[in-house]
Amino acid sequence: SDTLHIVGGGMAGSEAAWQAAQAGVNVVIHEMRPKVATFAHKTGNLAEMVCSNSFRSDDDEQNAVGLLHWEMRAANGLIMAAAEANRIPAGGALAVDRDPFAESVTERLMAHPRISVSYEEIDCLPDEGQWIIATGPLTSSTLGQAIRAETGAEALAFFDAIAPIIYAESIDMSKAWMQSRYDKGETEEERTAYLNCPMDKDQYEAFIDALLAADKTEFHEGETAGYFDGCLPIEVMAERGRETPRHGPMKPVGLTNPHQPEIKAHAIVQLRRDNKLGTLFNIVGFQTKMKYGAQAEVLRMIPGLEQARFARLGGIHRNTFINSPTLLDDRMRLKSKPNIRFAGQITGVEGYVESAAMGLLAGRMAAAEIRGGDLAPPSGNTATGALITHITGGAEAKTFQPMNVNFGLFPPVEGLKGGRRGRKDRYKAYTDRAKTEWQLWLDAAEG
Numbered sequence: 150s151d152t153l154h155i156v157g158g159g160m161a162g163s164e165a166a167w168q169a170a171q172a173g174v175n176v177v178i179h180e181m182r183p184k185v186a187t188f189a190h191k192t193g194n195l196a197e198m199v200c201s202n203s204f205r206s207d208d209d210e211q212n213a214v215g216l217l218h219w220e221m222r223a224a225n226g227l228i229m230a231a232a233e234a235n236r237i238p239a240g241g242a243l244a245v246d247r248d249p250f251a252e253s254v255t256e257r258l259m260a261h262p263r264i265s266v267s268y269e270e271i272d273c274l275p276d277e278g279q280w281i282i283a284t285g286p287l288t289s290s291t292l293g294q295a296i297r298a299e300t301g302a303e304a305l306a307f308f309d310a311i312a313p314i315i316y317a318e319s320i321d322m323s324k325a326w327m328q329s330r331y332d333k334g335e336t337e338e339e340r341t342a343y344l345n346c347p348m349d350k351d352q353y354e355a356f357i358d359a360l361l362a363a364d365k366t367e368f369h370e371g372e373t374a375g376y377f378d379g380c381l382p383i384e385v386m387a388e389r390g391r392e393t394p395r396h397g398p399m400k401p402v403g404l405t406n407p408h409q410p411e412i413k414a415h416a417i418v419q420l421r422r423d424n425k426l427g428t429l430f431n432i433v434g435f436q437t438k439m440k441y442g443a444q445a446e447v448l449r450m451i452p453g454l455e456q457a458r459f460a461r462l463g464g465i466h467r468n469t470f471i472n473s474p475t476l477l478d479d480r481m482r483l484k485s486k487p488n489i490r491f492a493g494q495i496t497g498v499e500g501y502v503e504s505a506a507m508g509l510l511a512g513r514m515a516a517a518e519i520r521g522g523d524l525a526p527p528s529g530n531t532a533t534g535a536l537i538t539h540i541t542g543g544a545e546a547k548t549f550q551p552m553n554v555n556f557g558l559f560p561p562v563e564g565l566k567g568g569r570r571g572r573k574d575r576y577k578a579y580t581d582r583a584k585t586e587w588q589l590w591l592d593a594a595e596g
């Protein structure tokens with residue numbers, strides 16, 4: 150069939166529909182709202198922003214999300230065009246008037262001669278036809294069960310439990326050291342997967358006090374909290390007993406500090422490599438509901454992390470997402486069922502902008518396939534390419550958690566200085582390189 154079916158008319162589904170229709174393909178968007186509600190959406194509009202009204206930084210030279218804006222604009226993206234048209238002042242951020250924004254996306258999609266919208270819930274993964282599943286973090290439970298039946302229970306999560314992620318270069322290696330517990334690991338890669346930060350007794354006690362005192366986020370109404378087993382937030386662990394973290398993720402055993410081999414640490418915080426590039430590390434067992442400001446402050450008390458810069462802070466949310474590194478090919482197709490693509494937050498990206506970008510890619514790839522062609526993903530040096538590379542292969546599959554776009558996902562540019570002074574030049578080099586390569590990808594796709 151020459152029709153593309155898109156399930157979910159959110160950020161990703163709306164952009165996917167627009168891109169595919171502009172490429173000459175007929176599209177049906179299947180959207181369950183307003184018939185079936187979610188706890189976060191309030192309207193029947195397509196592309197409703199469920200919380201903040203911001204698309205974050207619009208700086209396309211020094212910020213990875215700003216670069217993603219640039220790439221989507223260059224690709225004539227609908228979400229960016231509607232955002233621009235409904236922009237409200239917000240300094241360097243791209244904030245929008247949310248209702249007119251969503252209304253204008255809805256109107257432009259409905260007015261498109263190749264797009265129709267069918268207001269219904271889809272509850273299965275069809276065997277026939279070309280489909281994109283873009284049902285987002287609040288995928289309906291019937292469809293969630295159908296996805297789970299196809300992927301296996303381990304490969305579909307209903308909550309994220311995100312530990313903070315830190316740029317490797319911002320970790321102080323005069324205090325931290327690389328070692329896996331009990332020196333376990335068959336390969337060099339496994340043995341270099343962990344960094345350790347030691348604490349003495351005073352540091353530990355002060356840290357527990359700070360954890361207990363920190364501001365925490367509450368769950369939204371309707372967001373059940375039955376997730377706790379196996380991913381207890383670190384502050385909840387501390388509430389259960391001051392010594393609990395020291396017997397859990399902060400246990401000081403099987404490790405020797407080469408900076409002070411004679412002193413036995415009272416507690417040790419471990420960080421695990423988060424991507425194959427080795428530019429990002431997550432703090433093991435530190436999923437948290439601490440508010441962002443409090444989180445950064447508390448975590449910088451950890452010796453070695455005083456100057457830590459965060460690629461992503463931690464959080465725990467209701468969030469349906471698949472294990473993309475194992476399930477999807479680089480064309481965003483389910484390996485076991487290639488007539489089904491996934492796009493948006495359900496692929497394990499995080500945020501409005503990232504979700505829309507994955508919609509843009511899936512829409513173009515599906516359109517190319519329907520028209521008898523094939524569209525390769527953009528270079529991993531672009532923001533969109535860095536994201537798709539991460540979720541379909543760059544991320545560690547075993548510990549895969551949703552990711553937002555950040556420069557830690559970009560392959561390094563050679564020959565540039567490190568450190569704070571060098572960072573500005575480095576980010577400019579990343580964004581210059583990305584823009585050139587994104588334009589080449591667009592030209593190749595059009596030519």
Ligand code: FAD
Pocket residue numbers: 156157158159160161162179180181182187189190196197199200201202203269270271272283284285286287288289292369467492493494495499500501502504505
């Ligand atoms: P969505 O935009 O959620 O779109 C999915 C669509 O699929 C929805 O319209 C839904 O009704 C529909 N759908 C679901 N199941 C079915 C089905 N079976 N059949 C048919 N239709 C279906 N990101 C930010 O950048 N900033 C924020 O402030 C922010 N706050 C958030 C707050 C909450 C409570 C949640 C849950 C998420 C938040 N996010 C935020 C993440 C945000 O949801 C995503 O970034 C973005 O909306 C995801 O885009 P999407 O297209 O993948 O999913």
